[in-house]
Amino acid sequence: MSQLPGNEKYSNWTRKQLIEKLLFYESKLEENTLNSTNSQIILTKKVDKKNKKSTSARPFDWSKYSIRSIALKIAYLGWNYSGFASQGNEDDFPSIEGHLFKALLNAKLIADPSDCNFSKCGRTDKGVSGLGQVVSLDVRSNLPKNTSSDITNNKKIEEVPYIDTLNRLLPDDIRILAWAPVDKDFSARFNCKSRKYKYFFVRGNLDIELMREAANRFLGTHDFRNFCKVDGSKQITNFERTILEARIDPVQYKHQDNPLEFREFYVFNLRGTAFLWHQVRFMMSILFLIGQKLESPSIIDNLLDITKTPAKPNYEMASEIPLVLYDCEFDNLEWQYGRDSGTSFNTLSRLYKHVYGQWYIHTTKSLVYSTLLYDLGEMSLNQLMQNEMKEQNTQNKSLKDFVYSDNNIITSSTNASTSIILGGGKEHRIRNYVKISNKKTCDTAESKNEKYKVKRIKLDNNEIET
CATH class of the missing domain: 3.30.70.580 (Pseudouridine synthase I, catalytic domain, N-terminal subdomain)
Structure with missing residues (x-):
């Protein structure tokens, strides 16, 4: 029988010598295993101690x-x-x-x-x-x-x-x-004298002068229940709000790289003592309808007159994207723009650089959109319009000219529709526009409040029974 390689040195050993050698190797193996286990235990303890130290941070005093x-x-x-x-x-x-x-x-x-x-x-x-x-x-x-002074011991x-x-x-x-x-009893909500909102929009084909005439009718104290969303859970019964300023002004700065030069930006400046839920957006929606000459400015008077319009007609509110809470007015607030007067410049500089960086990102994205918009707008209608639509005066017109022409109703042999402007680039296309006075109305504010009370009572009774 042939021997395994490497076993030649054990071929002449006695049985006793082989057993002693085997016992020696077994003891060495046990010793190494024990040392390895002890090392692992020590390492684990160190890691646990480190984690315990990091997780058991001293509480803030x-x-x-x-x-x-x-x-x-x-x-x-x-x-x-x-x-x-x-x-x-x-x-x-x-x-x-x-x-x-x-x-x-x-x-x-x-x-x-x-x-x-x-x-x-x-x-x-x-x-x-x-x-x-x-x-x-x-x-x-x-x-x-226990002191409000910034100076202690000079x-x-x-x-x-x-x-x-x-x-x-x-x-x-x-x-x-x-x-x-501020004082301890100061409240940002109840100490505010007025809130100012801005709503930005593109002039397009809107009649700005007609919208200005309409906006003036908001001035003063009125019941604005037909210009808001009524939430029965709030149980609001007083819908009177005071409007101090309602102006439509051109945006003073010009946007460069604007592919549609005639699309000037305007802003609806609105200031009042307080506002109802979605009030500004519903007001703007009506102004858009008036600017499109789908409604007359007198519709505002009718909506503000609760005897004529006791419940809000179902009409869409303007987009949220262009709406900005621009300013909140308070008496005797001394705003600080740094830790103190000596640090205001550095803090404002950091703030300006940050805002500039964000503006740069959004302006670059806008430029990409403008490039695409320009390329699409310059396409010739003669190549695009279907044969049945060529009877409309499209000779030598571009897609941009047609889309933003004075006639905002697009017709063909199969359909006729108009776009209701909602602001922020949003439009609602409808086949036949229904006047506000002819639209279906929501439940009255009193009805919504009563329905919520009944619902609340039922829920409370169910909770008591269970």
């Missing part, structure tokens, strides 16, 4: 700091959010307020969003932007406790840099513009 009341002026682009106010589910419905609370908590400026005396001036809806939103709240301060106290701190933690489309010290 709020007792070392004072609390002060401040107001924050905020700018945000609302197109990617479900509104300003948090709805409790930030994953599915992200909000500006949700991101603000997250930044405040991470910066240890507040301990609990429900316990910081938080108040907001305006509750903008999904897709609506704000350039002058104001909130008030209680935050951590570097000021000595030493100036450096306050928390609220603007820079929060802007580092907020998304790119939400920025803190300024902060102001």
Whole structure:
């Protein structure tokens, strides 16, 4: 029988010698295994100790700091959010307020969003932007406790840099513009004297003078129930609101690289003491109808007269995209644009550079769209129109000329339709326009409130029974 390779040195060993050698190797193997296990245990303990150290960070000691009341002026682009106010589910419905609370908590400026005396001036809806939103709240301060003075023992106290701190933690489309010290009982909602909105739109074929005449009819105190969405859960009974300013002005700056030069931008400047849900967008929708000469300015008088129009007609509201909460007016607020007067320039410079960067991105995207729009608009109608549509005066016209001609009704042998302008590039195409006075109406505000009460009673009774 042949031997296995490498076994020659064991061929002359006795049985006793072989057993002793085997026992020697077994003891060595056990020793190595034990050492390896001990090393692994030590390494695991080190890792566990390191993780324990990182996860058991020392809790923030709020007792070392004072609390002060401040107001924050905020700018945000609302197109990617479900509104300003948090709805409790930030994953599915992200909000500006949700991101603000997250930044405040991470910066240890507040301990609990429900316990910081938080108040907001305006509750903008999904897709609506704000350039002058104001909130008030209680935050951590570097000021000595039990004093409102910035000077202690002739030493100036450096306050928390609220603007820079929060802007580092907020998304790119939400920025803190300024902060102001306020009294403990200050409320951004109830201390606000007026709110100003801007709604941007393209002139196109709209009759601007007719829209201006109509806008003037909003001035003063009126019942705006036919210019809002009534929510029965709110149980609102007073729909009177005061409009202080209602103007339609040309946008002062010109957009370069605009392929459609005649499409000038205008803005509806609206200022009032307070506003109802969707009020501005419904007002703008009626102004668009008047600008298209589908309604006369007198329709506003009829909608403001509750004896003539006791319930809101079913008409669409304008797009949310061009609407901006531009400013909130307060008495005696001293806005600060840095930690103090000495740091305002640096803070504002950083803010400007950031906004410029965001503007550059959006302007570049707009330029790409403009290039495509120009190329499409220059196409000749003679090559595009169907034979049955050539009877309309299309000779030597481009696609752009036809789409934005004075005649905004496109006809063919098979259909006739008109486009209702909704703002923000949105239009609603319909076959036959129905006047506001002939449209079906919603339930009256009183009816909606009563229906909600009945529903609430039924739900409460069911909860008691179960």
